[in-house]
Amino acid sequence: MPVIEGPVRASEVPAWDSSADVVVVGLGVAGACAGLEAHRAGADVLVIERAGAGGGASALSQGQFYLGGGTDVQRACGYSDSPEAMYSFLRAVTTTGDEDSLRVFCEQSVAQFDWLEAQGVPFAREAYRHKAVYVRSGEGLLSTGNEKVWPFREVAPPAPRGHQVSGDGEISGGYIAMKALLGTFEREGVPAIYDAAVTGLVQDDDDRVVGVTVMSAGRASFVQARRGVVLAAGSFNLNPELTSENIPLFSRFGKPLGEPTNDGAGLLLGRSVGVAEKGMSGVVATASIYPPEDLIKGIVVNAAGERFMPEDAYHGRMAANIARQPDAVAYLILDEEIFAYPKHGSHTFVDAFETVDEMEHALGVPVGSLAGTLAAYNSDVEAGEDSAFHKHGDWLKVLTAPYAVFDISIPRSDYHWMSLGGLWTDEWARALRPDGTPVPGLYAAGACAAHLAQDGDEYASGMSLAAASLFGRRAGAHAASDGANRGAATHG
Ligand SMILES: Cc1cc2nc3c(=O)[nH]c(=O)nc-3n(C[C@H](O)[C@H](O)[C@H](O)COP(=O)(O)OP(=O)(O)OC[C@H]3O[C@@H](n4cnc5c(N)ncnc54)[C@H](O)[C@@H]3O)c2cc1C
Structure with missing residues (x-):
């Protein structure tokens, strides 16, 4: 002091x-x-x-x-x-x-x-x-x-x-x-x-x-x-x-x-x-998932395998929302078409997965949770509206296997605040x-x-x-x- x-x-x-x-x-x-x-x-x-x-x-x-x-x-x-x-x-x-x-x-x-x-x-x-x-x-x-x-x-x-x-x-x-x-x-x-x-x-x-x-x-x-x-x-x-x-x-x-x-x-x-x-x-903390901006087309889920916010939010708003999740844990899920490393290098690459089952197992989220989240999200995207969180239409895309995951949890990433x-x-x-x-x-x-x-x-x-x-x-x-x-x- x-x-x-x-x-x-x-x-x-x-x-x-x-x-x-x-x-x-x-x-x-x-x-x-x-x-x-x-x-x-x-x-x-x-x-x-x-x-x-x-x-x-x-x-x-x-x-x-x-x-x-x-x-x-x-x-x-x-x-x-x-x-x-x-x-x-x-x-x-x-x-x-x-x-x-x-x-x-x-x-x-x-x-x-x-x-x-x-x-x-x-x-x-x-x-x-x-x-x-x-x-x-x-x-x-x-x-x-x-x-x-x-x-x-x-x-x-x-x-x-x-x-x-x-x-x-x-x-x-x-x-x-x-x-x-x-x-x-x-x-x-x-x-x-x-x-x-x-x-x-x-x-x-x-x-x-x-x-x-x-x-x-x-x-x-x-x-x-x-x-x-x-x-x-x-x-x-x-x-x-x-x-x-x-x-x-x-x-x-x-x-x-x-x-x-x-x-x-x-x-x-x-x-x-x-x-x-x-x-x-x-x-206000930041460890932005973008750029590249295509990463916004992925989804962010918590340890329960559930989305909790629109992924197009300002990076400081995303950090604030992650901080409120159990143990401040969150994952960014991408598919092959949009895969890239976040430019700011603040997050750890977990792995690529051929199936949702493998991904759920590796992340330790409840069995069936990610399958349900992805199905609901993809169905919303096909209907043209993110009914859960209203992510802007610019960033809506159906996510299909194979998947890739970055760990964007606060304890395991490089957040500056x-x-x-x-x-x-x-x-x-x-x-x-x-x-x-x-x-x-x-x-x-x-x-x-x-x-x-x-x-x-x-x-x-x-x-x-x-x-x-x-x-x-x-x-x-x-x-x-x-x-x-x-x-x-x-x-x-
Ligand atoms: C890497 C980085 C990037 C940022 N980017 C942005 C951005 O793009 N946009 C944005 O809005 N904000 C940004 N911020 C935040 C923003 O820079 C600060 O909020 C802002 O500069 C604060 O200005 P200030 O004049 O209050 O303090 P400072 O610029 O920190 O100045 C305070 C001064 O007071 C002096 N001082 C301290 N104690 C005493 C004392 N007892 N007696 C005499 N002098 C003293 C210090 O030496 C210092 O020179 C960023 C911050 C950092 C570090």
């Missing part, structure tokens, strides 16, 4: 070593966006980054931003979308109670896309029209969620919203995005210090957050924040205590996505002053107490805040970077203006 102290009372601070209007903790995507907006709003900003340079997990990421509502990329690629359609889909797929944040996320999405491009983040006007987890072949748009999956395709017209930062195929989109954002950040002269960890918050007698404690080169110091502190310190994915407590299955069997400083410091800083936490057991829980915030990224009131002077954005999606069922790739950048900006802008307004109100 990172050592987080306090909070310290402002009256106990012997002297402020330095001060700024807005202090931003961490320089990943959320911190860069918060720092830029606060700086442009005229605030005197200081970003404090624990590593030797900015970037965080954001720079390691694939660089997919979930944006929609009719962005220029969507229009150029021939897709129509609207903020209402984006909202209807996300409202149907997520269970978040943060209605205002969800609305802002959809209504501001086109403007957020424009803003990212204006900072130099590149998105090609070309779509990838097959199923993929991410692309590095230069396209700027692909489908990264459950938009075409039943029942969501009936709720809102499906549109691809995964905006993929374009590159040369070698470097990750996240690196390219952060290079652009940090380049703008540096050109505009937003002050930042590095190799400096925020270790605690300072509160005044009204519980307003008015500063932070910092540890750098073995020396502790106090930095005053006259208008606000923005926590943008990333996830707790690399904190074994927090992950084993909150995400036991994936923490035990999967591999966390992130970098070493994603150890929950932001969460613990918020916790130290009573910020509520939301969705802490939420996780990231946490979705974190500090509770509102639509301005203000950090909220359990009663819903903001802790004055404190904001949280990015992966230290709770995501809009509560679980892999609800997530779409790109929702993290999109929300971190949007709510990072809103935190920076609000912190800059909140303090100014407070000052104006105070001085009548």
Whole structure:
């Protein structure tokens, strides 16, 4: 666990070593966006980054931003979308109670896309029209969620919203995005210090957050924040205590996505002053069966030999459903026509089987179970409708012997995951107490805040970077203006 102290009372601070209007903790995507907006709003900003340079997990990421509502990329690629359609889909797929944040996320999405491009983040006007987890072949748009999956395709017209930062195929989109954002950040002269960890918050007698404690080169110091502190310190994915407590299955069997400083410091800083936490057991995991997309034409069954979901679901939704099966066991069953190894290499090939009996025996599923499942599925396919789970017609195909099986169980595959829980915030990224009131002077954005999606069922790739950048900006802008307004109100 990172050592987080306090909070310290402002009256106990012997002297402020330095001060700024807005202090931003961490320089990943959320911190860069918060720092830029606060700086442009005229605030005197200081970003404090624990590593030797900015970037965080954001720079390691694939660089997919979930944006929609009719962005220029969507229009150029021939897709129509609207903020209402984006909202209807996300409202149907997520269970978040943060209605205002969800609305802002959809209504501001086109403007957020424009803003990212204006900072130099590149998105090609070309779509990838097959199923993929991410692309590095230069396209700027692909489908990264459950938009075409039943029942969501009936709720809102499906549109691809995964905006993929374009590159040369070698470097990750996240690196390219952060290079652009940090380049703008540096050109505009937003002050930042590095190799400096925020270790605690300072509160005044009204519980307003008015500063932070910092540890750098073995020396502790106090930095005053006259208008606000923005926590943008990333996830707790690399904190074994927090992950084993909150995400036991994936923490035990999967591999966390992130970098070493994603150890929950932001969460613990918020916790130290009573910020509520939301969705802490939420996780999105992936060990996708596609590409190649023909594998979606197979069926996925559990240890009872029964299907339990449509196989065309987003890969994070599939992992969430597998996690709910007995012992988190699942198998992908293919036939000769569609057989291929999943490209991401996360699953073990079990064997090929001439008959269903042999396959049942080898997998240890109840005798007759797979025979019944295959018969029902094939009969549905012939009738043109997956009556059990409504897999899209694009992926319906009669499966015939010989068969092949991949073990896609969570304990025996290579699932990568990231946490979705974190500090509770509102639509301005203000950090909220359990009663819903903001802790004055404190904001949280990015992966230290709770995501809009509560679980892999609800997530779409790109929702993290999109929300971190949007709510990072809103935190920076609000912190800059909140303090100014407070000052104006105070001085009548
Ligand atoms: C391999 C990979 C691929 C991914 N792909 C995608 C994707 O394509 N799309 C998507 O939406 N999401 C993706 N994600 C998730 C996404 O990258 C993160 O959710 C997002 O980058 C979080 O941004 P952030 O600014 O909150 O945190 P980070 O980018 O992690 O930045 C946090 C910063 O805070 C610093 N810090 C930590 N503690 C302190 C402290 N005490 N004091 C000062 N500084 C501190 C850290 O050093 C770090 O620089 C991916 C993640 C990984 C690892």
